[in-house]
Amino acid sequence: MQEIELTHVDCADCPIRHRAVCARCEAPELDQLEEMKYYRSFEAGQTIAWTGDKLDFVATMVSGIATLSQTLEDGRTQMVGLLLPSDFMGRPGREVASYDVTATTEVVMCCFRRRPFEELMRSTPHIAQRLLEMTLDELDAAREWMLLLGRKTAREKIASLLAIIARRDASLTRGVPSGRMEFDLPLTREAMADYLGLTLETVSRQVSALKREGVIQLAGKRHVSVPDFDRLMLETGDDTDGGMPV
Amino acid sequence: MQEIELTHVDCADCPIRHRAVCARCEAPELDQLEEMKYYRSFEAGQTIAWTGDKLDFVATMVSGIATLSQTLEDGRTQMVGLLLPSDFMGRPGREVASYDVTATTEVVMCCFRRRPFEELMRSTPHIAQRLLEMTLDELDAAREWMLLLGRKTAREKIASLLAIIARRDASLTRGVPSGRMEFDLPLTREAMADYLGLTLETVSRQVSALKREGVIQLAGKRHVSVPDFDRLMLETGDDTDGGMPV
DNA sequence: CACCAATCTTGATCTCAATCAAGGTCCTCC
DNA sequence: GGAGGACCTTGATTGAGATCAAGATTGGTG
Structure with missing residues (x-):
């Protein structure tokens, strides 16, 4: 876990901070955030923190993908969070x-x-408000995920995961998801299984089935293309009309 | 959904507002909250809101139990939240x-x-901060629940639910849960099934099994007594040492 | 290029919980 | 007290996904 040199980037160069922490870019406390921040990088597979570790920082994701997971005594593990660029990590007020x-x-x-982040939060209300909004969004996502874990079939789970990744991928670049979409799966079959509460064999089988039936196409193991996003959505079991809450 | 007359109660009489909204009871904005509040009651089985309904209020639970749930197209439903006394309901910034x-x-x-609540929130930072804390706690609970839904067996799910209710019940009255505990199940078998991602038959069978083996005792269908809380915890599959995050 | 390890796929079998079905208990209301 | 309904229990059977077990594909390395 090496630290990267402290760099100053202005607001245009730092969409992350803008999206994640600073709801109003022209706010004066931005300068303080700017001075306080530093970068860290981690390599693929590296553990950023174990449950119980002391964490002396909070952070926003700039690039890459990280996961939050929990484990039972006997080793069964369940992913409980997925951190994508612009997501916030760490809990103000909790050291561990x-x-x-x-x-x-x-x-x-x-x-x-x-420490300084928490103090800043205390003195500048809209950072707390922004964090509240983000936390509420995370809670919504967690609840959607609970519906998936508790009530969806293996096939629906896979379709839902693909739709989530495709949608999230598209929202960072293009506009509304529809028609043909392409993306790289950022997760191994095992990580997908931990996300969905399945085994990796079941994930593999269901992915193969969706491929066999033409719902998706695969180039290599990880590059997915979806000929028709609506067709994929049909497989998720979700309400067709509703879509994401705003 | 009838409104109850607007009553003034002082801080000692209103543990809810104190616990849920006002982290520091002596805060001056309390008076504003006090003037703004009113009570509503709902009868057992009544729907407080359907997904998509306009909600013109936020609220804290004073007494009773309510559930949040989501439903798939074909009617499969999953409970995603349980509101117990002192819990907060409603999302600032979302009308629906x-x-x-x-x-x-x-x-x-x-x-x-x-509207007035949101304005008050904007002008008094520590209400937002208190809400953030509560939302983060809810997120933790949701994630624990995800582990349960994704990776626990039916038996472990039942034991976990009983432990959660027992613990929550105890925390409002006595201190640390241990030894003999008694409480009333506030949920039907069907609601338990929706909570746990099971069918009601499986819930019934597993409750019977725990009873048969002496892990719990039943008086009627709903009154549970747990002769040894630690014994029950053994059945949850959770880490024995960790316990709840602080 | 060949080797090795990591990752993924596929097949055979088993198991836990779902489903289908029948009764039982308790409570309320006449 | 008896009828009706909500809620719960238990049994028999089925089925989706887990588990066990080989292999296949991929990519990196000497």
Whole structure:
């Protein structure tokens, strides 16, 4: 876990901080955030924190993918969070990691030391408000995920995961997801299984089935293309009309 | 959904507002909250809001139990939240309910109209901070629940639910859970099934099994007594040492 | 290029919980 | 007290996904 040199980037160069922490880019406390931040990178497979580790920083994801997971006594593990670029990591007011945090690809994070960040939060209300909004969004995502874990079939779970990744991927670049979409799966079959509460064999079988039936196409093991996003959505079991809450 | 007359109660009489909204009881904005609040009651089985309904208030639970749940197209439903006394309901900044909210017992809520509450939140930072804390706690609970849904066996799910209710029940009255505990199950077998991602038959069978083996005793269908809380915890599959995050 | 390890696929079998079905208990209301 | 309905239990059977077990594909390395 090496630290990267402290760099100053202005707002245009730092969409992360803008999206994740600073709801109003022109706010004066930005300068303080700017001075406080530093970068860290982690390599693929590296553990960023174990449950119970002391964490002296909070951070936003700049690039790469990390996962939060929990484990039972006997080793069964369940992923409980997926950190993609612009997501926030760490809990103000808690010194200790509640989950295992693992980089699944190379990861760069924009970090803020916990103490000064918390003080800043106390003195500048809209940072707390922004964090509240983000936390509420995470809670919504967690609840959607609970519906998936509790009530969806293996096939629906796979389709849902593909749709989530495709949608998230598209939202960072293009607009509304529809028609043909392509993306790289950022997760191994095993990580997908941990996400979905399945075994890796079942994941493999269901992915093969969706491929066989033409719902998706595969180039290599990881590059997915979806000829028709709506067709994929049909497989998720979700309400067709509703879509994401705003 | 009838409104109850607007009552003034002082801080000692209103543990809910104190616990849920006002982290520091002596804060001056309390008076504003006090003036703004009103009570509503719902009868057992009544739907408080359907997904998509406009909700013009936020509220804290005073008494009773309510559930948040989500449903797939074909009717499969999963509970995604359980509201017990002192819990907060409603999302500042969102007009529309994201989940079906149902009273499972008679429920009394202490409500605040959304607009004035949001304005108060904007002007008094520590309300936002308190809400952030509560939301982060909910997120932790949701993630624990995800581990349960994704990776626990039916038996472990039942034991976990009983432990959660017992613990929560105890925390409002006595201190640390241990030894003999007694409580009433506030949920039907069907609601338990929706909580745990099981069918009601499986819930019934597993409850019977735990009873047969002496892990719990039943008086009627709903009154549970746990002769030894640690014995019950053994059945949950959780780490024995860790316990709840602080 | 050949080797090795990691990752993924596929097949055979088993198991836990779902499903289908029948009764039982308790409570309320006439 | 008896009828009706909500809620719960238990049994028999089925089925989706787990488990066990080979192999196949991929990519990196000497």
